[in-house]
Amino acid sequence: MSKSLKRVKAALETAGLEIEIIETENARTAQDAAEAVGCEIDQIAKSIIFEGAETGEILLFLTAGGNRVDQTRATGLAGQALARADATKVREVTGFAIGGVSPVGHLTPVRAYLDPRLSEFETVWAAAGTPRHLFRITPADLVQATQAQTGFFTE
Template sequence: MSGNHQHTPKRSSKDRVAGAAIALGFDIEIITMPASTRTAQDAAVACGCQVGQIVKSLIFERHDNQQLVLLLIAGHNQVDMDLAANVIGSALDRADAKKVRRETGFAIGGVSPIGHLCAMDVYIDPDLLEFEMVWAAAGAPNAVFSISPDRLIDGTNARLLKGKQ
């Protein structure tokens, strides 16, 4: 008699993103590119879009409680760390790659806005809202999907990363 040691195959990060998309009601197609889409510029060329339409999914760690935070930033922008700290309520550090992998299930370069192993607060760059469609990583350095920014906000419960008007 064998025990309960059946090994269930580990789901790939892309499969996890696909499953999360279905659970959120997203009608997306994950596209595997022939080349890496690790940088926003590479992704824009591969997707045939503007760099600003690329969603950079950047993981930071809060100073106050070490919780991870996901910032969805337009490909042509850098994170305004002072603005982010003001909106979020804590200074931020770029999260360590091992912690990102352990807690989210994604490796840097393939971090998706959806399908994380852990819950975290999500903030979105308002510049992404200027586009009808944006492109995000789908769990691997060469996998992407397109989605409307409004659907992305709804599915991730993202808050706008902007200062007081």
């Protein structure tokens, strides 16, 4: 088991969750992930990482698979100007490569926000630290594990 998978599993266990991590052929994109597990694209919780333009703070936006983060709305929620974090910064702070960023198990704690669309489902799927691994979780458990604030930040 990779270090990334171990961190995700440990973070889920620390949150009091017994969740199975599954391996797929390819879950790099929301569409790939939805096809791999047979769910709606919006049941995929994408982990989108932004960086505070002035502070350098890393923020996590958990977005329904078919939605896109509206940077203006995200800026309003975060209370600071935001820019998309580059791949190097994402890996440095989260420990994950883009395409496999998990909502939990980051190397450095991050402030998180949840797209309300995800709460419309009984369960959602999220990356487990690699572009091939996913886990299913209830939206309430996802909020609890990430301490995410819910807010409208999508287009």
